[in-house]
Amino acid sequence: MNKIMIGGKPVEAFMEEIRKFHGWVAPGVLLGGFMVDYALELVGQEVEADAIVETRFCLPDAVQLLTPCTCGNGWMKVLDWDKFALSLYDKKNRQGFRVRLDVGKTAAFPNLYNWFMKLVEKKDLPLEVLNRTILEAGREVLSADPVTITRHYAKIKKGKTGVCPSCGEAYSLRQGALCLSCQGDGYYQIESPAEIFLKQAVSY
Amino acid sequence: MNKIMIGGKPVEAFMEEIRKFHGWVAPGVLLGGFMVDYALELVGQEVEADAIVETRFCLPDAVQLLTPCTCGNGWMKVLDWDKFALSLYDKKNRQGFRVRLDVGKTAAFPNLYNWFMKLVEKKDLPLEVLNRTILEAGREVLSADPVTITRHYAKIKKGKTGVCPSCGEAYSLRQGALCLSCQGDGYYQIESPAEIFLKQAVSY
Known part of the structure; x- marks a missing residue:
């Protein structure tokens, strides 16, 4: 297996960053790492991109670890939609890419499918096994679309x-x-x- | 002047962490650092604390830099209240401390007061000057109360x-x-x- 890289560094280093920031190597943040890495590649590293994340669970931390967008600097917006998807887009022309976990594609990775669809108890799918599946799957379970952002792109101003x-x-x-x-x-x-x-x- | 410590490290190191994570040394994150540091001391380092932040601007990043609570791990909740205040509390008994920027106390630090109340243009108050004032003020502009958390403490569960x-x-x-x-x-x-x-x- 080739060395897996996330955000320009070996995935093991990224996993250590997850542990330090998020508290444990949560599968959602690890998977999110592949998603953000993919979105960054599609948008282009030279683009100053803002982020919209469609779930409050895990995924925002992958964005915060791999991009300059954070919860407190206003460049990442978090929608409480419970969808495992995110968009990175050029803040100047609002064009970018939306990357999502594609549930259809997870069929080839039963651990991932069962975890994501909540069909398995935590005790029956140890974290290490699930994370190994995520590393095996990588981008194979993701889909991406070019998008133009139509809402939520405006900088939120503080009032008086x-x-x-x-x-x-x-x-x-x-x-x-x-x-x-x-x-x-x-x-x-x-x-x-x-x-x-x-x-x-x-x-x- | 004694060496200023935030989160157990010299404030200069904390400022470098702000720059890396937040993109620039925003005064709100620097001030937030003093607030989180104070709240951590009051709650006690041995307590496993959750966080509630009362603004989406800047302050969440101070919490994320200085505690294990993040946007994506569910231990930090962000209320869009536009109040510069936060609570850290023991997740077992919901007791903790709320720390806020006390606008009355900022009167002794006109730069801080004028910035916080938006009475001065950015061009008339350079970042370096404002941040120096924040370092001078430290906890003198903060107030804290012991609190029991009555809402927003429950872990948010993912639905089916x-x-x-x-x-x-x-x-x-x-x-x-x-x-x-x-x-x-x-x-x-x-x-x-x-x-x-x-x-x-x-x-x-």
Whole structure:
């Protein structure tokens, strides 16, 4: 077998990067590596490309490891669509390529098909076996189309900043007269340190 | 001035990591570094912490650089709230700390205040000057509260996978009878390679 390269380096080095960044060598990020590598080759390394990822699971981390696009710099947008696909496109003319895991093509790799379609329990398909299948499959399970991006390409601008009259914290005025937390979307309850201490004492 | 440490390393090394990952040493990621570093100290390094970030701008990258939480591994959730705040919390008992940029405290650092409240043009506040102010301010412009997380803490599960009867691509059945793209949310138009070629020819 020829040496497998992802993002210009041996796949073993890429797998180590996955482990460090993502916490473990998740099959979705490994497979995603082949997808991003393919998309980069199609778009051309000389193109300054933005990314749209169609799932929040795993795939965004492959994009973040192999391209300059990150969650926080605005060059990668993540759609919560649960589709294992991504587009890289030239931010100047919105032309690029969409690469997807092609479920039809996975039929030749039953481990990959069974994992992707959730037909097998984790305990019955060890990670090492699944990842070996992914390395064997490589681009053979992918499909790509040239695309023109028609939505989600605009840079998201921050709105004007104000101070929420309820909590006194800064927020973007485009959220309304109050910040979203004070509008009822809050996700936390502030505790006094003593309460934290008591709860911990009770839990022992 | 004592050596400034972020995430256990000199801030200069952290700034180099920002440049490599985020593309440039964005003030929001640098400031975010102080916030994440503070939250990690409060929560305790021995705690396996999940993250909730209250803005999609910059701050998620500080979390990704300094904690095991990433966009793709599900340990970091990003709320599109436009508030410069984040919580790190123990995933077992949902107790942790919320750290925010405290706009009241920035009054002592006019560059920081003016940048954060968007009162100054980029050309009138060079990046180097702003970042120097952020290094001077450090935690002095932050506030922290002990919190219990009441929402958004659950691990997001993937739904059952099916094949969309319209496009033939795999998607999560929880999205409905068709994938979201075929429901009308599509963001791309597939081009034949010849069309791409013609458009490029015209644009020259």
